[in-house]
Amino acid sequence: MAIDPKPSPCCHQDSGPAPVEAMERELAQERTLLRRQFTLAAVLTSLVLLASLGPMVGGHHRTLGPPWFSSPWTQLLLTTPVLFWCGRSFFTGAWSALRRHSADMNTLVAAGTGIAWLTSLLVTVFPQVLVAEGLPVDVYYETAAVIITLVLLGRLLEARARGQTSEAIRRLLQLQPPTARVLRQGQPVQIPVALVAVGDQIVVRPGEKVPVDGVLEEGQSWVEEAMLTGEATPVAKAVGDPVIGASLNRSGSFTFRVTRVGGDTVLAQIVELVRQAQSSRTQVQRLADQVVGWFVPVVIALAVSAFVVWFLISGNAVLAMLFLVSVLVIACPCALGLATPTSIMVASGKGAENGLIFRSAEALETAGSLRTVVLDKTGTLTLGQPEVTDFERLPAARQSGDALLALTAALESRSEHPLAEAIVAYARSRCQDGAWAAVQDFEAVAGRGVRGQVGGHSVVVGTPRWLAELAIDTAPLAALMAPLEAKACSVATVGVDGNLEACFGISDPLKPTSAAAVAALRRLGLQVVMLSGDARRSAEAVAAQVGIVRVIAEVRPADKAAVVRQLQEQGEGPVAMVGDGINDAPALAQADVGIAMGTGTDVAIAASDITLISGNLAGVAAAIDLSRQTMANIRQNLFFAFAYNVAGIPIAAGLLFPLTGWLLSPMIAGAAMAFSSVSVVSNALRLRRFRPARLPLPTT
Amino acid sequence: MLILAAAAPLWRTIDQPVALKGLVAMVGLLVIAWQLWWFLGRHGGGVAARESEAGVQEITITVDGGYAPSRIQVKAGRPLRLSFHRIDPSGCVAQVIFPDFHKTLDLPLEATTSLELPPTEAGVYPFHCGMNMVRGVLEVVD
Numbered sequence: 001m002a003i004d005p006k007p008s009p010c011c012h013q014d015s016g017p018a019p020v021e022a023m024e025r026e027l028a029q030e031r032t033l034l035r036r037q038f039t040l041a042a043v044l045t046s047l048v049l050l051a052s053l054g055p056m057v058g059g060h061h062r063t064l065g066p067p068w069f070s071s072p073w074t075q076l077l078l079t080t081p082v083l084f085w086c087g088r089s090f091f092t093g094a095w096s097a098l099r100r101h102s103a104d105m106n107t108l109v110a111a112g113t114g115i116a117w118l119t120s121l122l123v124t125v126f127p128q129v130l131v132a133e134g135l136p137v138d139v140y141y142e143t144a145a146v147i148i149t150l151v152l153l154g155r156l157l158e159a160r161a162r163g164q165t166s167e168a169i170r171r172l173l174q175l176q177p178p179t180a181r182v183l184r185q186g187q188p189v190q191i192p193v194a195l196v197a198v199g200d201q202i203v204v205r206p207g208e209k210v211p212v213d214g215v216l217e218e219g220q221s222w223v224e225e226a227m228l229t230g231e232a233t234p235v236a237k238a239v240g241d242p243v244i245g246a247s248l249n250r251s252g253s254f255t256f257r258v259t260r261v262g263g264d265t266v267l268a269q270i271v272e273l274v275r276q277a278q279s280s281r282t283q284v285q286r287l288a289d290q291v292v293g294w295f296v297p298v299v300i301a302l303a304v305s306a307f308v309v310w311f312l313i314s315g316n317a318v319l320a321m322l323f324l325v326s327v328l329v330i331a332c333p334c335a336l337g338l339a340t341p342t343s344i345m346v347a348s349g350k351g352a353e354n355g356l357i358f359r360s361a362e363a364l365e366t367a368g369s370l371r372t373v374v375l376d377k378t379g380t381l382t383l384g385q386p387e388v389t390d391f392e393r394l395p396a397a398r399q400s401g402d403a404l405l406a407l408t409a410a411l412e413s414r415s416e417h418p419l420a421e422a423i424v425a426y427a428r429s430r431c432q433d434g435a436w437a438a439v440q441d442f443e444a445v446a447g448r449g450v451r452g453q454v455g456g457h458s459v460v461v462g463t464p465r466w467l468a469e470l471a472i473d474t475a476p477l478a479a480l481m482a483p484l485e486a487k488a489c490s491v492a493t494v495g496v497d498g499n500l501e502a503c504f505g506i507s508d509p510l511k512p513t514s515a516a517a518v519a520a521l522r523r524l525g526l527q528v529v530m531l532s533g534d535a536r537r538s539a540e541a542v543a544a545q546v547g548i549v550r551v552i553a554e555v556r557p558a559d560k561a562a563v564v565r566q567l568q569e570q571g572e573g574p575v576a577m578v579g580d581g582i583n584d585a586p587a588l589a590q591a592d593v594g595i596a597m598g599t600g601t602d603v604a605i606a607a608s609d610i611t612l613i614s615g616n617l618a619g620v621a622a623a624i625d626l627s628r629q630t631m632a633n634i635r636q637n638l639f640f641a642f643a644y645n646v647a648g649i650p651i652a653a654g655l656l657f658p659l660t661g662w663l664l665s666p667m668i669a670g671a672a673m674a675f676s677s678v679s680v681v682s683n684a685l686r687l688r689r690f691r692p693a694r695l696p697l698p699t700t
Numbered sequence: 701m702l703i704l705a706a707a708a709p710l711w712r713t714i715d716q717p718v719a720l721k722g723l724v725a726m727v728g729l730l731v732i733a734w735q736l737w738w739f740l741g742r743h744g745g746g747v748a749a750r751e752s753e754a755g756v757q758e759i760t761i762t763v764d765g766g767y768a769p770s771r772i773q774v775k776a777g778r779p780l781r782l783s784f785h786r787i788d789p790s791g792c793v794a795q796v797i798f799p800d801f802h803k804t805l806d807l808p809l810e811a812t813t814s815l816e817l818p819p820t821e822a823g824v825y826p827f828h829c830g831m832n833m834v835r836g837v838l839e840v841v842d
Contacts, residue, residue, distance in 0.1 A: 030789075089789070279799065293835065
């Protein structure tokens, strides 16, 4: 074994922690600069407001301080640094955007305040022009200064809120401990996690975090995986169990062998999936996207039109200029652009915190409109670990009980079916010697059973229907079947040399949370359908135990996708399919939303739209609930952003003036704009309060 | 009442010569037409990516108030490496998003960050900043 620490394969640039830290630093710097700019702007703007109060009252040149204080020249002196130092990013941003044929928020703010400042400068230098027109010699420095100050405040609040939307990713990345205690020549050595390689042995002490993924080799413990799966209960770990990086070791010490590092770990995959979801788009966003592209040029056109129309009506260039500035600064394309992404960011992060991983924004969108949820029985509602509960030797059997078990087990040990494994395990527990007779001419028939030659006998193990097809008289079964099926058992029958000899009742215990999870889905108004390969009666018995009314039984694995398609064609969609993601892949892909139940260690379930990292079915209801709340949140945001602009721009353009005499001060317009995007982000942040309904776990 | 504060002394009709009114209207229309053409019109064709010896198409995009170039032409079915060099301090452009590829790239200031995309079918794939105000287009042609 190599003793030198090897660097692990390079992490993909956008999942490693380094750029995230750089971005964090940058965001912090941006906030500091904005705070400084805003503070200075606020002080200077208050002075400009005080200075301008005099001339604004009633058109008389009343002054609040000495005459020099309210002179236009003093105001010019105070306003200029507000615009060109505090607000310089608006002007530089607008200029570089202009050169690239693009227009954004900066364009509107720079144009609006720049025009107000330039007009005032002209008035300050050539006041005689206004006097000749019979207009009061007013300057609008305070308008430009107030707009810059308010927009800076808006940006500051927004930068703060934006930092909170990506909090979930940051917290996930911080889960990984920086170092690991690796065994080198039998001695524990502390090394950075980035240097841990696959195959290394790592020691974890009580209270420490597991640094990467692996398999426990020595010792035992209770490990808390809540940060990854959302499940609060600690999980027992013994030799051979998988451990996940970033989970917390509670009680014992153990050593594990590393199986995955860097970008392959469960944590890295979760982060990658969440980031992918955050960078995808919803259908509803596409409309907003199209509007945003046209937005700024259209607003400029409307602002210039307002100027021209008001000049033609009134001949008053100053009044027309105020309308122009108001229209420019009230419009807020940012609110439209932020409406969907912020909600998606917060929701997918919130989902990850609770072990619900959405693959894309579309998954969130579709899950919000689901009407039917199809649950696979085995492994989803049940533990997926079938056990033999009954073994009945028929009165007419020629073989002894032990001989029958040995024959059946010999045949079934060749099969990989879960029920076969249950039978073999049962036979092992009953007959101590595990050496079964050799099998010849083995044949497995999908959905029916297995047959072959064992110790000179022709043995068949399978469904009663199949045995009947093979011309074995199954009439004696009738009395035995009913009680087994009522107990929700699957029945496997054994025929030896053409004679019905025995039957097994095999049941797969329900997960303790299944009934409560189904109830939660029904409370959300969803139709719940159970899909099972079992005989109708035993499937119905399982369904009854968890409160499902609609059962589609006797479905072979290959036909699951067809059943989902049928439900969609019957107009019961959108349909979600919940399965374990391994043998349900086609059905998961066919469904409008495929939901895979993770096993806690394997999140690489690419066929699914939503992955529940814990195997807890309650996550399905939680995911659907979160999706519904997110879509409602997005609709509120988009409605607000559209309504704000659609209502604000005409008012700013003076459309209401002839009716109501309302004339929106450009300062109010600036305030409205600054707070529209803040309110969109704040509304999205409300999703952080989402709490999935916790289901009571029966004590086991 | 800030809303009405400016109204009283300002609301005054002034007779302006018809020629001046006509001139203002003309200039206004010209400004509108020019800015619509400038911002929404199509300016120049796309810039084609270079092909390296290893068969990877490469192009560097400068992020400064916009993407330069903002229209990038690449060939279908070949891997592509896009390098973004960000010199614009505005927080708006700190992220670039490729919605069709489900990719988000954080762009640290004064640094070059690369994104590798798998061979892609012909089509038009837009990309944009975190707020969707700054946009570019990836044109994949056969």
